[in-house]
Amino acid sequence: MTGAHVKKLSILLLLAGLFQLPHVLAxxxxxxxxxxxxxxxxxxxxxxxxxxxxxxxxxxxxxxxxxxxxxxxxxxxxxxxxxxxxxxxxxxxxxxxxxxxxxxxxxxxxxxxxxxxxxxxxxxxxxxxxxxxxxxxxxxxxxxxxxxxxxxxxxxxxxxxxxxxxxxxxxxxxxxxxxxxxxxxxxxxxxxxxxxxxxxxxxxxxxxxxxxxIPAAPALKKERDVTYEDIAPWVVSPLNLSQQMLASRFAPRLTDPAFRQAVKTNRGGVLEWEIELLRLERRKNPH
Structure with a gap:
């Protein structure tokens, strides 16, 4: 990633902080x-x-x-x-x-x-x-x-x-x-x-x-955290779902190296995902 690219993403990251998640997932x-x-x-x-x-x-x-x-x-x-x-x-x-x-x-x-x-x-x-x-x-x-x-x-x-x-x-x-x-x-x-x-x-x-x-509500049985393969069909679907919404929702999984690498490979260059990757880097390297 070039210096100009990082600078551009830094500005967009600042602006993105003003956005809130859509009501659809609120x-x-x-x-x-x-x-x-x-x-x-x-x-x-x-x-x-x-x-x-x-x-x-x-x-x-x-x-x-x-x-x-x-x-x-x-x-x-x-x-x-x-x-x-x-x-x-x-x-x-x-x-x-x-x-x-x-x-x-x-x-x-x-x-x-x-x-x-x-x-x-x-x-x-x-x-x-x-x-x-x-x-x-x-x-x-x-x-x-x-x-x-x-x-x-x-x-x-x-x-x-x-x-x-x-x-x-x-x-x-x-x-x-x-x-x-x-x-x-x-x-x-x-x-x-x-x-x-x-x-x-x-x-x-x-x-x-x-x-x-209707049965009583059962306790949810956790299988695991999602992988990129789990969400990939939604990320690239013909439904045109908001990339901002998807990137914001699944950003916590970027701390997992395999998930992060899959995002870089498949979503590298997509602004909304690049912003979340940059956010992660800033948290890891605050200075």
């Missing part, structure tokens, strides 16, 4: 609960990887990785949420809204009578929408994103590779839509057979709130 309040889980799954909270199960209370900023089985989430009004196997989401929140960032896998939304005026948004593989009073299934695969509206109608907005909103379409009852990369969203009146065949079996029926049957 408050550790309970926002929802895992009401059902077929098998244990993984949770990344702050910088720690946990194994969890049914009854776990969720917070803003939580990252869920379902592994080989599905789960149901309640409390994210105005919908009950189900995740299929091999699904990864990050839940972002503020005081009035929540957003599910679907990195990969299966998501089902079933409307419920909302007890609050909170809203729920979804960001999924080039598609974004605010959840309406409709039931829908979204799948994000390696090549394309797909959406099926079981009931009601749902406006959906196309996002470009930089997360900028483009065209908005309304999907109606039993409409099926596919989008590959930056290509326009294609809609048909019925889902493709391949989509139906791959659909998680629990998604075939309406989701039912479990209410009083």
């Amino acid at each position: 408050a550790p309040a309970t926002i929802a609960v895992i009401s059902f889980a077929e098998k244990p799954l993984h949770l990344i909270r702050a910088t720690t990887l946990y194994t969890i199960g049914a009854g776990t209370r969720l917070q803003g900023g939580d990252i869920l990785q379902t592994g080989g089985a599905g789960i149901q989430i309640e409390g994210l009004t105005p919908a009950i949420v189900a995740l299929g196997p091999d699904t990864r989401i990050l839940i972002a929140t503020n005081s009035k809204a929540a957003q599910i960032n679907l990195l990969s896998g299966w998501l089902k939304l079933q409307p419920v009578a909302a007890s609050t005026h909170a809203s729920l948004a979804v960001n999924a593989g080039g598609l974004a929408f605010n959840v309406t009073n409709s039931a829908s299934v979204i799948h994000v695969g390696s090549r394309q994103s797909e959406m099926f509206v079981e009931d009601g109608s749902q406006p959906v907005t196309e996002l470009d590779n930089h997360g900028k909103a483009g065209r908005t379409l309304t999907l109606n009852h039993e409409d099926f839509a596919q989008r590959a990369g930056d290509a326009p969203l294609k809609t048909t009146a019925r889902p493709e057979q391949a989509f139906v065949d791959a659909l998680p079996r629990p998604f075939l029926d309406p989701l039912v709130a479990l209410g009083k049957k």
Whole structure:
């Protein structure tokens, strides 16, 4: 790193001290609960990887990785949420809204009578929408994103590779839509057979709130601190998550040599991560 580069980063570091973390990760309040889980799954909270199960209370900023089985989430009004196997989401929140960032896998939304005026948004593989009073299934695969509206109608907005909103379409009852990369969203009146065949079996029926049957909150079982490999899919994801938010959140792991080297190798030159590396160096060498 050149002297000019260090000087520039020092100025930016000073300015960065004025910034605060976005509200999406600010408050550790309970926002929802895992009401059902077929098998244990993984949770990344702050910088720690946990194994969890049914009854776990969720917070803003939580990252869920379902592994080989599905789960149901309640409390994210105005919908009950189900995740299929091999699904990864990050839940972002503020005081009035929540957003599910679907990195990969299966998501089902079933409307419920909302007890609050909170809203729920979804960001999924080039598609974004605010959840309406409709039931829908979204799948994000390696090549394309797909959406099926079981009931009601749902406006959906196309996002470009930089997360900028483009065209908005309304999907109606039993409409099926596919989008590959930056290509326009294609809609048909019925889902493709391949989509139906791959659909998680629990998604075939309406989701039912479990209410009083939800287990008590279990103690979180810590597995380990996160590695760079754990967070890499989020850092470089097509969801266009804030690099400032990610760098600030995972900066405490930079004290681990392997994590720090992985950041230098993969995020070297990315301003937000360079600032956190410089902060660490200043703490280690205050003079």
